[in-house]
Amino acid sequence: MAQLADAAVSESPSVADLLATAVEALGGSEREGQQDMATAVERALRTGEHLAVQAGTGTGKSLAYLVPAIRHALEADQAVVVSTATIALQAQLVDRDLPRLTKALQPVMGREPTFAILKGRGNYLCRHKIESGAQAEDPGDDQLFDPFQVSALGRQVTRLHEWAEQTKTGDRDELVPGVPDRAWRQVSVTARECLGASRCPVAEDCFSELARHKAGRSDVVVTNHALLAIDAIEGRAVLPEHDVVVVDEAHNLVDRVTSVATGELTSSGAAAAARRCAKLVDQALSDQLLDAAEGLDTVLTDAPVGRWESMPETVGRMLSSIRNAAWACKQALGPEREKGTKENDADAAARRFATALVEEVHDVAGRLLAAFDREDPATRPDVVWQSERELNSTAVRTLHVAPLSVAGLLAARLFGQSTVVLTSATLVLGGSFDALARQWGLPASGSETTPKELPPDDGGGHGNDPATNLVWHGLDVGSPFAHAKAGILYVARHLPPPGRDGLSPAMLDEIDGLVRAAGGRALGLFSSMRAAKQAAEDLRGRWDGTVLCQGDDATNTLVQKFAAETGSVLFGTISLWQGVDVPGESLQLVMIDRIPFPRPDDPLVAARQRAVDARGGNGFLTVSATHAALLLAQGAGRLLRGTGDKGVVAILDSRVATKQYGGFLRGSLPPFWSTQDPKIVRGALERLRDAD
Known part of the structure; x- marks a missing residue:
């Protein structure tokens, strides 16, 4: 059977040819990192060996995995699952990338590949619940609510009933503006509450079932990490039969799986x-x-x-x-x-x-x-x-x-059942894939390779038997950005270590000096909302420019204002570390107030650190420092979003320079040119400001 499948694949256009066709049709340009990634993904799908790929912003990683995935799906006549962590990436794949890609591939593949998006049952309206008038039992119903809250809930539910008569998908994410969870629960059901297709009187019109049927007929099924976890770990067959899973935004996989399992x-x-x-x-x-x-x-x-x-x-x-x-x-x-x-x-x-x-x-x-x-x-x-x-x-x-850990679950029920490709702009921490590999349940085998070092295909199909060792390879295809020429990493070694009493006067002075040198154009990433608001209030008292702070308006609105008004400043916390994409001159300075370690009193973090220590490892480095390195890399990644971007990432926590773990953190960041001299940094920012 394997020989027949290999023969069928060999008759199809090569992945390299398909990728070239797709890039030309979509108006892009060939990129070496994209080609290397597509080749590695194609090899993984043939051998069954798992693959982790770090692909920097601008690589074009979506095409790099979609092209070989589609080819595999059509040849194997089996769906490929693509899992993401964010709604934004799901929308990009389903609304932009896949529609254009499938049309481009149709002439050379013989038919137009199909795709669908599938979410958890609770994301869809339940027609039966609406028609039967059944109401959700809210755990908070025994609390007292004022008349305004009660009437507001009623208006939201009425709006949902009206929307139910218009929507074609029943997908909550298509309702704009959205409604609070309390209102949505009145018109939706969980998987446990659902009557099931064989029992429900309106099963033929069920939005969730219609989405599942469409997914079952599709070559590519786009879903989220939570539903992937439910399917793989809880043993509920909510996804169509598949033998390949692509995990995009893989740096978030462990947190999302942990959330589902809590x-x-x-x-x-x-x-x-x-x-x-x-x-x-x-x-x-x-x-x-x-x-x-x-x-x-x-x-x-x-x-x-x-x-x-x-x-x-x-x-x-x-x-x-x-x-x-x-x-x-x-x-x-x-x-x-x-x-x-x-x-x-x-x-x-x-x-x-x-x-x-x-x-x-x-x-x-x-x-x-x-x-x-x-x-x-x-x-x-x-x-x-x-x-x-x-x-x-x-x-x-x-x-x-x-x-305590989801590594064993992932190893047995995800990596042991499917060929898995994991990708993100941030997977290499401290110079290695091993930190995240351990969390995924993969052996820390030191199997990072370059494209030319990938072992030859022996046709083995490794990695699909949970009883055997999982075989995987890590590949960093780099980035189209020349980080050392386009960006500076500045660590403010002279500042006092951050304390518990808010931002120090010295740090506030540093922020003011950097913002003035850059002429605004700054994104401030803070470890707490308290710190973000303190910095915003202080800067407003010193500087005449526009200072936006998360919480002043909807986050998306603030990001749009920041991007539109060159010279403005945006301060915020965790959602901005990973969710801001502002190319161009509006963003030339990223400031990070402190190393984003998890809270020391976080119960799960403390327990995981202690478990590592008990096994003779370094719990702090394995758990807290890895968490911090991942967020630091994500935050630093906000700077260069386009090939013409330039600027500075300023880390205002001196511990990155003075503590032993600082080397691990610095090794997790893009390869910027680095300095600890504030005069050099301010001079560079001033030159950038004056050049525009």
């Missing part, structure tokens, strides 16, 4: 499940669950906020009561009724909603209890902590349970 439990959530069951089971059973939920609320008040080393005895007893009561309710609700039974549609939906809620409460409570079965915390599969937030002047406490 469970949460609140007393109000357990109470909501009890209320859902009240009319469907014996009242004594639902009352048991409601009583247990109220008891949990009481004992959590006395339990510590933060990570738990052991389960408080009172909480353990109450969680056992919740787990047992939820199971009793689930058993009483019984199995799903077959289509055509006497139960009407509304009752079937109510039963399904109730079952979904009690199943989730039961499963999370059981997982919380099992998390402490092992005596050594470093070997426990899950981490447990309690958080607290204010809602309508009331403290809401939530229990969280998250996997």
